[in-house]
Amino acid sequence: MIKIPPPLADRLPEVQAFRDSLDLETDRGCAIIAASYVDDQLAEMLKAHFVESKRLIKEVFSGSGALSTFSPRIDMSFLSGHISKAVQRELHLIRGIRNKFATLLILCRSQSLRSNNNAELWLTLIIRSRASLAKRPSVRADLKPTEAHKEKVRKAARKRFATDRSKNI
Secondary structure, eight states, rough: OOOOOHHHHHHHHHHHHHHHTTTTSSSHHHHHHHHHHHHHHHHHHHHHHHHHHHHHHHHHTTTOOOOOHHHHHHHHHTTTTTTTTHHHHHHHHHHHHHHHHTOSOOTEEEEEOOGTTOHHHHHHHHHHHHHHHSSTTTSOGGGGOOOOHHHHHHHHHHHHOOOGGGGOO
8 A cells, every 4th residue: 555645645635526526527627627726736836935925926926927827837847846857748738738628619518539639639648648657767668658559559549539520610
């Protein structure tokens, strides 16, 4: 059994409740809400490491402040050493997925990723996640994605996400 450090263990019920709430959402809702949650957590992490100046922190994190949006929060988290380069890349990918979903005009509850041509975004996320896992020393070498495996995943994704484009608006 994995021992979770006390500060994280205290937040586990909150995180689990948030995770459970996503089960009620559409694909679009999950993408937007989950990315927003990560965005808020990055903001809180950064605020916790800044000197105490309520006025300046409010100014920097709101309106047109330097850290008012997800992208600069990701980059500042990387530059301040809170996240790795791999996490920075994956957070930018999550941000891109969130933006893609946020700009979709019509998405019914009955529709899913398949009907919205998001296969390439998800495929990229899957391959990058698998590749970043393979770079970790504790992961077995046979988990490293090969070109053959990447092509197999691409083929499966194309097949799974193939849609009748005449139905798209």
